[in-house]
Amino acid sequence: MDYHQPVLLSETITALEVKPNCIYIDATLGNGGHTIEILKLGGIVYGIDQDPTNLEIASARIKDLGLERNFNPIKSNFTELTKVVKQINHPISGILFDLGLSSGQQKSQGRGFSFNDELSLDMRLDSTIQTETAENIINTWSYEELYDIFTKLAQEKFAKPLIIKIISERQHLPIKTGQRLATIVREFYSQRHIHSSIDPSTKVFMALRITVNQEFINLKTVLNSTLSLNPGCVVIFIAFHSGEDRFIKQFIRQNFPNSPKPIRPQHSETIVNPLSRSAVLRSYRII
């Protein structure tokens, strides 16, 4: 299986100062890339993920490696952090938030995150609980509502004419797949001879994903929850979106002004794993 490649792995492990028999929370378990390294070093890990598929993938992978003894999977939103910590009922040595999606989620057919998804435009991390989908947003939200998310969450420069095109397309035929939405956005860019260094659909997909999964709201909630963690606990955030990173930076400046400088991937990592290019790791220690 092609697992998600963990970003800033050695930097994260160094910042966590992993020690045997100490307790760590991986609040964004994904495919378990970071967790596996913590387990190998003898740490005890509580791995949280909202996505039941990723929780299963990581649990099976950890079992295959014979590392399951110190691993505790938890299906939850990380906004439930305070509840999880209360249940653990022991001091936490470190906690990791590796934000965003895993590469498997990003690429899979039927989840709606991919530009090539021929089956879906869903984008929910947990379809057993969440009700709002990207398909519903793109087909039913008003011009003003779409404008708000495209500009505020993704700084889409051509939001106005692009939304006019999307509304005209959806009136003709509802937009039900990632592939159709990506085609509409790409056509818009190419008809106007607008060149983009990234796929033109990137921003629209990002705005939808953030909205469906309430990513900014979750981040704000959990940053505040970390304030009630035990003193000494190291908190690490890896962000891939400049808006999220700005938010984390401001929070740290305000609450933990003497924290380490941010860490970005080495050139060698970005060559092997281009998805790491925009990653920024920030950490602080609860006092």
Ligand SMILES: C[S@@+](CC[C@H](N)C(=O)[O-])C[C@H]1O[C@@H](n2cnc3c(N)ncnc32)[C@H](O)[C@@H]1O
């Ligand atoms: C970038 S991936 C983590 C990859 C992981 N570090 C690894 O090496 O495999 C982010 C993961 O966080 C999960 N996630 C995102 N938001 C979440 C939330 N609010 N609560 C719990 N899990 C969340 C996603 O489902 C995804 O599996």
